[in-house]
Amino acid sequence: MKPQSLLIAGALAVAVIAVLAVLLPGLSAPPSPGPGEGEPAPVPTPTPAPVPENGTYVNATYGYALTCPEGWLYTESGESVWFSSPVKHEEVRVNAIPLSGGNTADTEKVLLALNETYAKDLAAGIDARWVSTERISLDGSPGYMSAFSAPINDEDDYTFIARYTVRNGTLYSVMHTVFPAEYDIYNADAAPLAESFRFI
Template sequence: MKSQRLLLTGVLAVALIAVLAVTLPGLLAPEPPDPGSTQPPTPAPTPTPALVPGNGTYVNTTYGYAVTSPEGWFYTESGESVWFSSPDKHEEVRVNTNPLSAQGEVDTEKVLEALNATYAEDLRAGIGAEWVSTERISLDGVPGYESVFSVPIVEEDRYTFVVRYAVKDDVIYSVMHTVFPPEYDVYNVDAASTAESFRFL
């Protein structure tokens, strides 16, 4: 199950990069290599999970949001992603933030529509997910979308993957959670309420 979650994360990262490349041409141009560098790059340290503070609320001051999780849960920060894990260290919820460093005005609706299409295509190709629905929602007062996918586990078993996304102040916020059958993950019952606790500061 863990490898499928890592694959899902990779698929979503590719989806977002594809959307940015299509909707914001020129922004993702690679930087030229540093001609003076002769040493191999130092590998990035592995992020370490930390207990969510005693009040259960994680606050991200860089991107201005908060998420509340049950007691005993962990959070892990890695670049522009923060994921929330249950006491058994299974990832249940993830928040991704992706700044749109466009020059000029960004067409928010075009970015969101591109995400709709790209998520559906990449999740189907990457992990065999089936698109279930997409609807307009409000992510803490900001217009956005919620897309739901059904993902195979083993044999006939499936889990539900839910992603809610919006653009605020030229940043894409994606709040994702899983819904597993109870026999797979007893803590997953709290994933939806944790994801839905997302709020802007």
């Protein structure tokens, strides 16, 4: 059996790559040059922090909040925040990526391209297969939810779920994993945490 922590981290890492890859030319801003003739500055390793005692994580920069289970940690890294259970398995990730100039004219194009990119990159990265895509409302903002199935071992699969929308010129994605019943430790709180996503 593959270690579950690697499965979860692998799924979410590939999904972040997919999010970045889908920002088509003209929709994303070029990277800023770093110090020293275009060399990027070293990026410090993000440090997990406990979720506030009231259980609500608020991201004032990108205007959203989630309700977190007791004891969970969150880690902020640029446009991404991921939430980990007390046993250190990464289970939920939120990305908020501003589109260049707040361009929302191609919102539907961005969302459809993102869905196609998820399907392609998750298949290549973690051998996931697309299961379904449906239109949803992510806290009142029109978007999509896609589900993918990925192998744990020769007999079991887990499900990777991504919800995404564009709001006020920013592409938001909320991702989590769902494991079979016998892997209860990985199922306890990920879905309710992801579903608690709301704009503020």
